[in-house]
Amino acid sequence: MSISGESKYRLLVEAITDYAIYYLEPDGRITSWNAGAERCYGLSAAQAMGDNFARFYTSEDRAAGLPAQALEAAVRDGRHESHGWRLHSDGSRFWAQVVLDPIRDESDGHLVGFAAIARDSSKGQPAEEALRRSQEQLRLLVQGVRDYAIYMLDPDGCVASWNAGAERIKGYREEEVLGKYFGNFYAEQDASLGQPARNLAIAREKGVYEGEGWRTRKDGTRFWAHVVIDRLTDDNGKVVGFAKITRDVTEKKQAEDELLATREALFQSQKTESIGQLTGGVAHDFNNLLMAVMGNLELLRKWLPSAPRPQMLLDNALAGAQRGAALTQRMLAFARRQELHPRPVELPLLVHGMADLLRRSLGPEIRIGTSFPLQLPKVLIDSNQMELALLNLAVNGRDAMSGGGRLEIGARGEYVAEGHSTALPPGEYVCLWVADEGHGMDNATINRATEPFFTTKGVGKGTGLGLSMAYGLAEQSGGRLLLQSQPGRGTTVEIWLPVAAAHADAQQPAAAGDPQDEGELQASEPLSLLLVDDDDLVLLSTMAMAEDMGYDVHGVLSAEEALAFIDAGGQVDVVVTDQAMPGMPGSRLARHLRERNPGLPIVLASGYAELPMDLVPDLVRLGKPFNKRDLYRAISDAQGQVGVTDEIG
Known part of the structure; x- marks a missing residue:
């Protein structure tokens, strides 16, 4: 069918x-x-x-x-x-x-x-479902990340996907960036130089690109980004796109920059400190040499014939030695080891008193202007050193204006708080400034400007110590020196100084009865001097000056020899000792001497300002280098402080 x-x-x-x-x-x-x-x-x-x-x-x-x-x-x-x-x-x-x-x-x-x-x-579902679940979990993971911008690029570098982190970091919504070229996120300068295409080419060739650079947000602000671009290929090796991860590391970049700046500042500070120590040591040795030169030249004056030419040559030699002494003072100022006599000073009056000197020193092509407020607090400063520093700064300004120009000197009072650019302790300060219209300085020159012997004036046209001296004076006075300059726009030097306390003594003690004539430098009574100095040139020169003034002199080259002389019964009325000596410094020798005789007059000679805090009382300071008049005055002052002493021995 x-x-x-x-x-x-x-x-x-x-x-x-x-x-x-x-x-x-x-x-x-x-x-x-x-x-x-x-x-x-x-x-x-x-x-x-x-x-x-x-x-x-x-x-x-x-x-x-x-x-x-x-x-x-x-x-x-x-x-x-x-x-x-x-x-x-x-x-x-x-x-x-x-x-x-x-x-x-x-x-x-x-x-x-x-x-x-x-x-x-x-039967086949578990693997497919696992894949589907895995893909969904990955999508949720990528979308849930907010600290990283994670997105896809097509082979041409256009954005194909966008996560929540990308929206947070870059400021764009997904619909605003899909299909847009990723180079739009780069800083304008990097984009114009073709950096986006180069980075993509590296990822295409090598499989991955990693780097850092400035990127731009939607609102135009910039951030420092760490970027990774990974190449994506199909089973046949064909590039089908790129996976891109961007992270905002601006805070990390800022921290690294701050650390680098701190390290540079520390390096500059250590370099300046090292130069200061070296300068102070050189100045100390130079002081000793000048002591021998100046002391012996002074003594030679009595023995030279009175003919004009020998006296002129002697005067020239002494003038050169005195200029060397001024040079050592500048070096010690930079090293912050000069001896200062600070007192309350009105800066407008100090500058006004220097007006004639400044005009003569700077010449007719420099117009000098001043700018001071009606009320300005007094500052605590050594007025003589301040005048020298101000003159040095003015001369520097003149030299920077080869065709003439305006030099302005002014001051202002200001309260310095925590975090101030001067890095000074909080308090009331006065800023004294000197501004010129000269050629200015670049950053490299500014960083070295306060180093001793550094100069841009050419060979033979400057010692390179004027600015370093002002720097040292400011630091030693509890203040700060700042430089502001740009090439072609002049230079402003600021010296910040602490305001003087209201109860500070405004008067500089005057020395009464100073002998004005070399002929008056004679001991008023026979005295036995013990001179102590480890430098034989200085010792011999000092002994010659003391003997010329009528003192009975015994000289030794160390503190140990001085104590041995006294313990052996040597007669001593006044001791003049150097401070910086190997083994036992002068301050410790003074302590041992006062233990033996509490009323012994002692003169402590030093080219440094810094001395131990625990000095024995009634010591007389004698700055190096010194001449006969300085030595005579110090011995007289030492006798006046402790009175007549019993003879040792």
């Missing part, structure tokens, strides 16, 4: 058990059901017929309208294929692959129903 074609198709469909094949009306009602459908869904034909196929969807998918959307997509696209969870009759789930094909009337093309084919693909 023969079987019709329709029956053959029905038998074929019924025989298929691995696929659910069923027919749906246009509204989704089931009107046919094969054995595969019964096996797949667990429903008999009687149970399924007439029911809507939406019953096989999960409640979540039904609430989302997926069944109706599937039918609409099949009508619209001519076919709809989907994967998703479906329900067995017992309520359990299985992973299904479903295809819906619309069926139309051949005569007029109107929709008459749908052919549905479904397959239980749960």
